[in-house]
Every structure is written in structure tokens, then in C-alpha cells.
Amino acid sequence: MAEKSHGTPAKGTGAHTEADGGHGGGFPPFESNTFASQLVSLFIAFVALYVIVSRFALPRVESVIDARQNAIESDLAAAQKLKDESDAALKAYETELASARARAQAIGNETREKLNAAAEAERKALEDQLAAKLTAAEKQIAATRETAMSNVRGIAADAAGAIVQRLTGVLPDGKTVSKAVDASLKG
Amino acid sequence: MKIDPIHQFNIEPLFTIGHIGNHTIAFTNSTLYMFLSVAVISLLMIGGMAGRQLVPGRLQSIAEISYEFVASTIRSTAGAEGMKFFPLIFSLFMFICISNLIGIIPYTFTVSSHIIVTAALAFLVFFTVLIYGLYKNGFKFFKIFVPSGVPIYILPLVMFIEILSFFLRPVSHSVRLFANMLAGHIALKVFAGFIAMLGVSLGAIGWVGGVLPLALTVALTALELLVAFLQAYVFAILTCIYLNDAIHPGH
Numbered sequence: 001m002a003e004k005s006h007g008t009p010a011k012g013t014g015a016h017t018e019a020d021g022g023h024g025g026g027f028p029p030f031e032s033n034t035f036a037s038q039l040v041s042l043f044i045a046f047v048a049l050y051v052i053v054s055r056f057a058l059p060r061v062e063s064v065i066d067a068r069q070n071a072i073e074s075d076l077a078a079a080q081k082l083k084d085e086s087d088a089a090l091k092a093y094e095t096e097l098a099s100a101r102a103r104a105q106a107i108g109n110e111t112r113e114k115l116n117a118a119a120e121a122e123r124k125a126l127e128d129q130l131a132a133k134l135t136a137a138e139k140q141i142a143a144t145r146e147t148a149m150s151n152v153r154g155i156a157a158d159a160a161g162a163i164v165q166r167l168t169g170v171l172p173d174g175k176t177v178s179k180a181v182d183a184s185l186k187g
Numbered sequence: 188m189k190i191d192p193i194h195q196f197n198i199e200p201l202f203t204i205g206h207i208g209n210h211t212i213a214f215t216n217s218t219l220y221m222f223l224s225v226a227v228i229s230l231l232m233i234g235g236m237a238g239r240q241l242v243p244g245r246l247q248s249i250a251e252i253s254y255e256f257v258a259s260t261i262r263s264t265a266g267a268e269g270m271k272f273f274p275l276i277f278s279l280f281m282f283i284c285i286s287n288l289i290g291i292i293p294y295t296f297t298v299s300s301h302i303i304v305t306a307a308l309a310f311l312v313f314f315t316v317l318i319y320g321l322y323k324n325g326f327k328f329f330k331i332f333v334p335s336g337v338p339i340y341i342l343p344l345v346m347f348i349e350i351l352s353f354f355l356r357p358v359s360h361s362v363r364l365f366a367n368m369l370a371g372h373i374a375l376k377v378f379a380g381f382i383a384m385l386g387v388s389l390g391a392i393g394w395v396g397g398v399l400p401l402a403l404t405v406a407l408t409a410l411e412l413l414v415a416f417l418q419a420y421v422f423a424i425l426t427c428i429y430l431n432d433a434i435h436p437g438h
Binding site for chain 1: 193196197198200204207210211212213214215217218221222224225228229232233236239240241247250251254255273274275277278281282298300301302303304307308311365369
């Protein structure tokens with residue numbers, strides 16, 4: 001349809017340039033006797049080009065570009081799928097890690113408490129033992145002191161008797177001496 | 188030494204194919220370069236994609252980038268419906284771009300430096316827009332001449348301008364490409380000619396002085412590379428914008 005239109009305009013332009021060519025002479029683009037040859041050549045060349053382009057060239061380029069587009073899209077989809085999978089794996093790993101950490105914490109706490117309780121019990125036992133030892137020692141000290149005190153009394157009575165005998169020359173009665181010693185010890 | 192910057196645009200018949208009416212149809216250098224462009228595009232788009240690799244090589248990359256480039260241009264200017272015209276716009280863009288790029292190589296011929304070629308392509312677009320617009324929208328197609336929201340008393344003026352600009356589209360569309368290629372190649376030839384002219388007329392000093400136009404020629408060649416691509420792009424994007432009118436009339 002479009003190609004048919006060549007004829008009409010060509011004649012119109014031809015008429016114009018024939019008038020120009022009258023006084024111009026040698027300017028090749030306006031030499032109207034070459035127009036017919038050029039138009040026929042252009043018609044053949046352009047129709048051939050149009051057929052080649054529309055039948056062979058463009059469909060071929062289009063199919064290649066479409067194929068590439070499809071390949072890219074499917075690759076992208078596959079990549080997206082793999083990414084989703086790896087994301088899910090990462091998430092699972094993280095939850096696993098978190099739960100493991102919580103479990104470890106729990107075990108740690110439990111162990112610490114157990115150990116604390118054991119240490120406390122041991123300490124208490126040791127304290128009790130020490131307290132018992134202390135009481136026993138105190139008792140012994142008291143007994144020793146008692147003994148020592150009674151020994152002191154005997155010695156004091158003897159010494160008093162001896163002193164009285166030396167002074168008066170009369171050995172005093174034992175009972176009187178011990179009574180006096182007791183009285184002075186108390187006083 | 189004579190500079191003839193126009194000589195490069197000569198159409199030289201290589202052999203005669205036949206006659207239509209009283210016109211002689213010849214296989215010319217222009218024909219050769221048109222066919223060469225088609226061959227290069229086919230090689231690039233079919234040969235380059237032969238590997239069908241997932242990770243493209245160089246040729247396949249160029250083919251895919253051209254595809255994506257034209258496709259995104261259409262989508263951004265004419266919407267998803269414009270993709271109906273993808274083969275047409277792709278053919279136009281690639282044909283102009285590749286033939287322009289081939290044309291920069293010294294001693295070659297630039298197909299789009301002839302107004303008849305660019306006019307034929309522009310009218311192809313113009314009639315595609317007109318026919319498709321009428322076929323798709325019927326009389327609603329004429330809404331493109333009546334912008335909405337314009338006060339009624341200046342509407343006739345606006346409509347007149349819109350209609351005028353619509354019918355001048357193929358002219359501006361074709362002359363832009365033609366003039367750009369023509370002027371660029373003439374400038375390139377003139378500056379390149381200065382080098383030889385200086386050398387012949389001034390001898391040794393001239394050859395040394397010729398460095399200046401040489402540098403300019405190199406710079407111009409770079410600019411022409413840009414222009415070759417840019418004009419193909421401009422042609423394609425204008426085609427999209429015009430087709431957008433046919434697909435969605437009513438501003």
C-alpha cells in the first residue's frame with residue numbers, strides 16, 4: 001500500500017525540478033533525467049529491504065531477545081528460590097543456636113546452684129565441727145583451771161602452816177589453817 | 188588544480204536496464220550504493236544474528252542495539268500501537284543511516300544527497316500516514332487539524348496553519364535530510380580541496396600550511412559521522428511523530 005505512493009509524488013517533484021534544471025544546468029541532484037532510474041532503484045532496493053527486515057531480520061532478533069529475556073527471568077527465579085532456601089536454613093540455624101544457648105545457660109545455672117548448695121553444706125559441717133572442738137577446749141581449760149586452783153589452795157595452806165609454825169613455834173591445827181585460807185581466797 | 192565539489196553527486200549510468208515510457212531506466216552508481224546498503228543491512232541483521240547467542244558478540248550486539256533503539260524510539264513517540272510500523276521505520280532508519288555512513292567513505296556515493304530519493308521516502312511516509320489515518324479513524328482523522336482548547340474566533344487561522352504544515356511535512360522531511368547530506372559533503376570536499384590547492388600553488392610552504400585544512404577535514408569527517416546518524420534518527424523520529432497523528436488523531 002505504502003509503496004504504491006511512490007509514483008504520484010515523484011511526478012510532482014519531478015515537475016518542480018525540471019523547471020529548476022532549466023537554468024541551473026549541471027547540478028546533479030536536480031537533473032531530472034536521472035529521476036526515473038533513481039526511483040526505480042530505490043523502489044527495488046527499499047521493497048527488498050522491507051521484505052528482508054520484516055520477514056527475516058526483525059523476527060530473528062526478536063526471538064533471540066525473547067529467549068534471552070526468558071533465560072534471565074528463569075535464572076532470576078531460580079536464584080530467588082535458592083536465596084529463599086538459604087534464608088530458611090539460616091533462620092533454622094539461628095533458632096537452633098538460640099535454643100542451644102538457652103539450654104547451655106540452664107545447665108550452667110543448675111550446676112552452679114548444686115555446687116553452691118554442696119559448698120554451703122560443707123561449710124556448715126565444718127563450722128559445727130569447729131564449734132564442738134571449741135566447746136571441748138573451753139571445758140578442758142575450765143577443768144585444768146579448777147585443778148590448778150585446788151592445788152594452789154593446798155600449797156597456800158601448807159605455806160600458811162609453815163609460816164605460823166615459824167612465827168609462833170606452834171604447829172597450827174590443819175582445819176583452822178584451811179578455813180583461814182578459804183576465807184582469804186574468798187575475800 | 189580545480190576543485191569540483193559537485194562532481195561527487197553525479198549520477199553515472201553503468202548499464203541500461205530498460206525503458207518506461209520515454210524514460211531510460213539505468214543501473215547507476217546510485218543503484219549500486221542502494222543495493223550495497225541493503226546488502227550491508229541484511230548482512231548485519233541476519234549474518235550478525237546467525238549465532239543466536241545468549242551473550243551477544245560484536246555484530247550481534249550492533250544488530251540488537253539497532254533493534255532496541257528503533258523499537259524504543261517508536262514506543263516513546265507513537266506508543267505501543269506504533270509497533271505496527273516497526274518494519275517500515277526500521278527499514279527507513281537503517282537504509283538512511285547505513286547509506287549515509289557508506290557515503291562518508293572517500294570516493295563513494297551518498298544516496299540521500301539526491302532530493303528525489305529523500306522526497307520519495309518522505310512521500311512514502313506522508314502517504315502511509317494519510318492512508319492509515321483515514322482507514323483507521325475515518326473522518327475523525329481530520330481532528331488533527333482542529334486542536335482542542337482553541338478559542339473559536341482564531342480556530343480558522345489555526346486550522347489553516349495546521350493544514351498547511353501537514354502538507355508541507357514531506358517537503359521539510361525530505362529537504363532536511365537532502366540538504367544536510369549535500370552541504371556536509373560539499374564542505375568536506377571544499378576543505379579537502381584546499382589542501383591540494385595550497386600545495387600546488389605555494390609549493391613547500393603550501394604543503395605545510397595545508398595542515399590547517401587537513402585538520403579541519405578530519406574534524407568535519409567526525410561531524411559528518413554524527414550527522415549521518417543524526418539525520419537518520421531525525422528522519423525516523425519524525426516518521427514516528429507523523430504516524431502518531433495517524434494512530435491517535437486529536438491533540
